[in-house]
């Protein structure tokens with residue numbers, strides 16, 4: 679029987695000319711906790727520790743365990759706040775889970791490179807997920823804001839939400855400023871100008887991923 683590797687090479691010869699395979703992130707799960715109540719999805723805020731190394735040499739270019747005062751970092755998943763390799767490779771992850779992502783250059787820093795990362799680098803990330811929070815654009819946040827559960831946000835509901843947020847952060851904002859903020863938000867978010875922000879208008883579109 680042909681070995682899987684040989685078979686893969688053979689298929690590669692057959693398909694190689696016609697189809698250039700899409701570059702993929704390789705995900706290796708190192709540790710998955712026994713209990714997993716929630717898995718990461720687009721729009722979630724994630725807190726991660728990571729060490730990034732260069733694929734060829736294994737040289738570390740950044741580690742939150744050592745750099746960044748040993749602090750993990752927050753980012754929103756699925757909105758290209760981070761490299762595409764992360765947006766794709768950190769889906770469906772549990773708190774406490776550890777993964778190793780191998781990211782091809784096209785899903786990392788590509789032809790340009792960045793800082794210590796030379797052009798066309800394959801990157802290897804050891805990632806540990808510390809926490810998941812509702813992202814500002816998650817369905818959970820929308821439900822929190824939608825006080826009368828009619829699946830759309832009125833100006834009043836957005837205003838109540840902003841007030842709570844400002845109080846939480848200890849910021850004092852007067853009423854006029856509040857109204858201006860609400861108007862500004864509706865200008866941008868209420869695409870069909872019906873005076874409400876619908877769930878569709880609110881949540882991120884992730885078609886491009």
Ligand SMILES: [Ca+2]
Nearest residue numbers: 824828830831
């Ligand atoms: Ca509502």
Ligand SMILES: [Ca+2]
Nearest residue numbers: 868872874876
């Ligand atoms: Ca609308």
